[in-house]
Structures are given as C-alpha cells and as structure tokens.
Amino acid sequence: MNSREEGFLLLGSSLGNPDRVPLTAAQLRVLSQRTFAGECADPEREMTSADLAELGYGGELAERILHLLEDTELLHRYLRRGKQAECVPLTRVSEGYPLRMRRRLGADSPGVLWAKGDISLLAMPSVALVGSRDIHPGNREFAAAVGCQAAKQGFALISGNARGADRAAQSECLAAGGRVISVVADELQAHPRREGVLYLSEGDFDQPFSAPRALSRNRVIHALGNITLVAQCGLEMGGTWSGTAQNLRSGWSDVFCFQDGSAASLRLEEMGATLIGRAELGNLAALQDRISTFFDQ
Numbered sequence: 001m002n003s004r005e006e007g008f009l010l011l012g013s014s015l016g017n018p019d020r021v022p023l024t025a026a027q028l029r030v031l032s033q034r035t036f037a038g039e040c041a042d043p044e045r046e047m048t049s050a051d052l053a054e055l056g057y058g059g060e061l062a063e064r065i066l067h068l069l070e071d072t073e074l075l076h077r078y079l080r081r082g083k084q085a086e087c088v089p090l091t092r093v094s095e096g097y098p099l100r101m102r103r104r105l106g107a108d109s110p111g112v113l114w115a116k117g118d119i120s121l122l123a124m125p126s127v128a129l130v131g132s133r134d135i136h137p138g139n140r141e142f143a144a145a146v147g148c149q150a151a152k153q154g155f156a157l158i159s160g161n162a163r164g165a166d167r168a169a170q171s172e173c174l175a176a177g178g179r180v181i182s183v184v185a186d187e188l189q190a191h192p193r194r195e196g197v198l199y200l201s202e203g204d205f206d207q208p209f210s211a212p213r214a215l216s217r218n219r220v221i222h223a224l225g226n227i228t229l230v231a232q233c234g235l236e237m238g239g240t241w242s243g244t245a246q247n248l249r250s251g252w253s254d255v256f257c258f259q260d261g262s263a264a265s266l267r268l269e270e271m272g273a274t275l276i277g278r279a280e281l282g283n284l285a286a287l288q289d290r291i292s293t294f295f296d297q
Contacts, residue, residue: 001089006075008032008091011068012111014204015078022068028111031055031065032092078204085189087116087205098122101223104252110220114188114205117198121179124156127284128225128253130218130240131165132232139165139232142258142278144172146229149281151178158183158225160217161199165231165240183221185214218243223252227288230257230273235264248272256280256287 012028014020023031034055035047047069052062082088090097090113102109129146131139147169150157157173159166161182170180174196181198184191186209188201201207202217218239222228228247233240241264248255248271257265259275269275280287 001079004093005089005091006072007069008093008111009079009089010071010075011065012091013078013089014207015071015074016081016204016206017074020068020071021064023065023111025109025111026107029092029107029109031057082114082189082205085116085205086193087114087189088119089114090119096122098224100226101220104223104250105219108219109223110202112202113220114201114203115198116188116191116205117193118179118196119198121156121181121198122224124179125154126150126156126158126181126225128158128221128228129165129169130160130221130228130230130233130243131169132234132238132240133162133164135164135168135232136260139258139260140168142260142281143168143231145278145281146231147171147173147178148176149284151176153284155226155284156181158221160185160214160221162214169231181224183217183224185209185217215239215242219246219252222247225253227284228253228255230255230265230268232258232260232262233264233268235262235267244268244273245271254288 008028011023013022049062049066052065057065092102092109092111096119127150129143131143143165147157151173156179157169158181159170161167161170161184170182173180179196181200183200187207188199188205191199202220203213222243230240230244233244244255247253255273256276257268257273259265259277265275
C-alpha cells in the first residue's frame with residue numbers, strides 16, 4: 001500500500017473507532033483534486049497546515065484533516081486486523097477500484113471500499129439485481145431467473161445479500177456456476193469466504209448493520225452494474241424504491257423492471273425504466289445495448 005492509499009484510508013475511514021469522524025466522500029474527493037493540482041502533490045511528503053492553507057483550507061476543517069492524518073499507528077493496526085480477517089481495502093486511488101462506479105457517482109463514489117474474496121470479479125461484465133425483502137412468488141421467480149441467466153451468459157451478478165430478491169438471485173447464480181458481487185450492509189469480516197463470491201462493504205470491515213448503511217450501499221449496487229434489474233419494489237417506499245428512483249434521476253445505469261402490473265413498476269416506467277418479462281432475460285447483452293442503440297439510430 002502506497003502513501004496516497006494510506007492517506008485515503010486515514011481521511012475516509014473510521015478505522016474501527018466509532019468516535020472517529022472521517023471526511024465525507026465529497027470532501028475527500030475535493031481534497032484529493034486540490035492536492036493533486038497543488039504544489040504538495042508529492043504523496044511522500046507529510047501535509048502541513050501551510051499546505052492546507054494554500055489549498056484553501058483553514059480553521060476547524062484544516063485541523064480535523066491534520067488530526068486524521070496523524071493516526072498512522074491506528075491505521076497499521078487496523079490493516080493487520082483486516083489481513084487476519086481476509087479483508088482488503090480498495091481506495092479511490094487503488095488499482096482495482098471499480099472505474100465504472102467512480103465515473104458514474106463522481107464525488108459521491110466511496111473513498112474506500114473493503115473487499116473480501118476475488119477482487120478480479122470487478123473486471124467482469126455485470127448486471128445488478130435489486131428487489132424487495134418480502135417478495136411475491138412471481139417476482140421471486142424473476143429474480144432467480146436473473147441470477148441463473150447472469151451465470152449462463154457470463155455476467156457477474158451484483159446484489160445486496162438481503163433476504164428476498166437478493167438471495168433468490170444470488171443462490172440461483174451460484175448454483176448455475178456463476179459469480180456474485182455482494183454489497184453488504186453488515187459486518188464484512190463475519191462473512192466466510194465463498195467460492196465465486198466477492199463481498200464489498202462501504203463501511204469498515206468490522207462495522208455492524210445499520211439502516212443508513214443499507215440505504216447508502218444501494219447507490220453502489222446501481223452504479224456497479226452494466227444494467228440494473230428490479231424484481232419488485234413498493235411505490236415510493238423502501239430502499240429498493242429510493243435507490244432505483246435515484247438511479248433514474250441521476251442516469252447511472254439503464255433500469256429494467258419486472259412487468260408485474262404493480263403501481264410501483266408503472267411509476268418507474270414513467271420515470272424512465274423499461275418494463276420486461278422473464279423471456280427477455282435470455283439475452284442480457286441485448287438489454288444492455290437496447291437504449292443506446294435506439295438513440296443512435
């Protein structure tokens with residue numbers, strides 16, 4: 001790990017200390033841009049208050065940045081713990097950090113992701129699957145079909161490991177010999193390594209589940225996939241709805257929603273999603289190309 005990566009971890013992670021308040025993803029990106037463009041771009045040189053003043057920082061925020069950068073012993077202890085738990089960090093400047101997500105989310109892309117499993121899965125073409133925890137039988141069948149078809153067609157399946165749609169899709173994908181990228185909102189280190197699975201966590205590897213974490217990781221799921229498929233969601237309620245609506249507003253990825261006749265699916269169609277059935281899952285690459293091809297004609 002180089003000095004720049006360590007800087008991202010020091011500034012963007014709690015490092016297992018719940019009282020430690022890191023910079024937000026947006027603050028971290030702005031600081032990185034200013035530092036890279038400024039005279040203190042040398043990652044080997046320790047940043048000073050004079051450097052921060054030159055970059056436009058002063059007062060409480062400058063003091064906070066310097067204080068965060070001082071925790072090198074805490075960082076090295078935390079990295080050793082992570083290695084023992086088979087968890088590794090991917091900072092925004094690390095080789096292997098998902099470029100598609102960084103490009104789509106911009107300043108809102110996570111400064112640090114923790115990973116457990118085969119990081120090379122991030123280089124695979126992928127489809128994201130989201131859906132309700134309390135899922136109807138027909139919608140569950142759709143989610144399972146997405147997982148199965150992803151495996152058969154050479155796509156990694158990206159989902160959130162929640163009960164309902166997520167696990168239905170993940171189970172079918174793995175049963176068919178596929179690969180799964182699971183963006184979890186609970187304690188990453190507690191997940192046992194599993195063949196064909198890469199676990200990702202936006203928070204620290206020992207951070208427990210929380211509702212805000214579950215909501216925050218939705219943008220990561222939507223931004224990682226070539227396309228996003230929605231198995232089921234409630235109308236204007238729940239994490240699946242909020243994440244999909246944000247995706248449609250921001251244009252992170254093309255959204256395809258199961259045509260189940262629900263008010264939620266019809267509303268998502270009005271917002272820009274495409275309604276599909278199980279038969280159309282037979283060619284996921286065609287779904288990926290559908291919208292861009294239409295506008296290119």
